Amino acid sequence: xxxxxxxxxxxxxxxxxxxxxNCAYSNSxxxxxxxxxxxxxxxxxxxxxxxxxxxxxxxxxxxVLLNKTVKHLSLQIAAxxxxxxxxYFCAENIGNTDKLIFGTGTRLQVFx
Amino acid sequence: DSGVTQTPKHLITxxxxxxxxxxxxxxxxxxxxxxxxxxxxxxxxxxxxxxxEERAKGNILERFSAQQFPDLHSELNLSSLExxxxxxxxxxxxxxxxxxxxxxxxxxxxxIL
Numbered sequence: 194x195x196x197x198x199x200x201x202x203x204x205x206x207x208x209x210x211x212x213x214x215n216c217a218y219s220n221s222x223x224x225x226x227x228x229x230x231x232x233x234x235x236x237x238x239x240x241x242x243x244x245x246x247x248x249x250x251x252x253x254x255x256x257v258l259l260n261k262t263v264k265h266l267s268l269q270i271a272a273x274x275x276x277x278x279x280x281y282f283c284a285e286n287i288g289n290t291d292k293l294i295f296g297t298g299t300r301l302q303v304f305x
Numbered sequence: 306d307s308g309v310t311q312t313p314k315h316l317i318t319x320x321x322x323x324x325x326x327x328x329x330x331x332x333x334x335x336x337x338x339x340x341x342x343x344x345x346x347x348x349x350x351x352x353x354x355x356x357x358e359e360r361a362k363g364n365i366l367e368r369f370s371a372q373q374f375p376d377l378h379s380e381l382n383l384s385s386l387e388x389x390x391x392x393x394x395x396x397x398x399x400x401x402x403x404x405x406x407x408x409x410x411x412x413x414x415x416x417i418l
Contacts, residue, residue, distance in 0.1 A: 224404065225403075225404035227406060227407075229409075234411070235411050235412075236307065236309075236395050236397075236409035236410050236411045236412050237348070237395070237397075237409045238307065238409070239307075239406045239407070239408055239409075242406055244404060282348065284348075286403070286404055290361060291336070291338075291353050291355075291360060291361040291402040291403055292338075292350040292353065292361050292363055293338075293348075293350060293407060294350070295347055295348040295349075296347075297347050298347065
């Protein structure tokens with residue numbers, strides 16, 4: 194499979210630990226945010242989304258936190274598993290324009 | 306499986322040629338989006354169609370065009386191909402548009418020789 198970006202920031206965590214992946218977004222008018230997971234050779238897979246009228250949303254083993262004051266988004270993965278190894282992208286939608294602006298991605302490596 | 310189908314998975318062609326990439330959205334989705342993913346530029350939005358009509362445009366080159374057919378499948382046409390067009394091309398779909406999750410296919414890898 195293809196490597197998505199050869200110089201991605203990398204987060205290495207031990208299996209069972211919690212992971213926190215951070216993202217700084219660019220536009221204060223952004224009102225919708227999504228986290229995607231991309232495994233080698235596959236397309237981005239939707240993980241969780243959050244609207245700008247919320248500051249936290251939880252899914253299964255994942256939590257997204259939104260801090261609009263500093264334009265920061267984070268994805269927390271609880272009890273990280275080997276299958277969580279992938280590149281994670283945040284994306285923002287500016288004012289319901291329909292086009293997602295993607296961040297550069299973070300590679301998550303899980304070691305035993 | 307996202308339910309979005311893209312064909313072909315791989316395309317190898319030469320500079321100056323023209324190719325067509327095909328996308329079938331998830332059942333029930335009216336919006337189709339095209340993205341380009343290259344190593345040096347990440348994921349870039351190209352164009353969106355909603356129920357057959359162009360709805361939003363990104364940094365799509367004039368050599369590229371797209372359309373969405375009455376059965377909602379979409380095609381992305383790339384012409385006068387250059388070496389720099391080598392990339393992964395992804396299609397995504399959503400029920401409508403706006404603030405909704407977009408679900409991605411597994412892409413077409415285009416290699417220009």
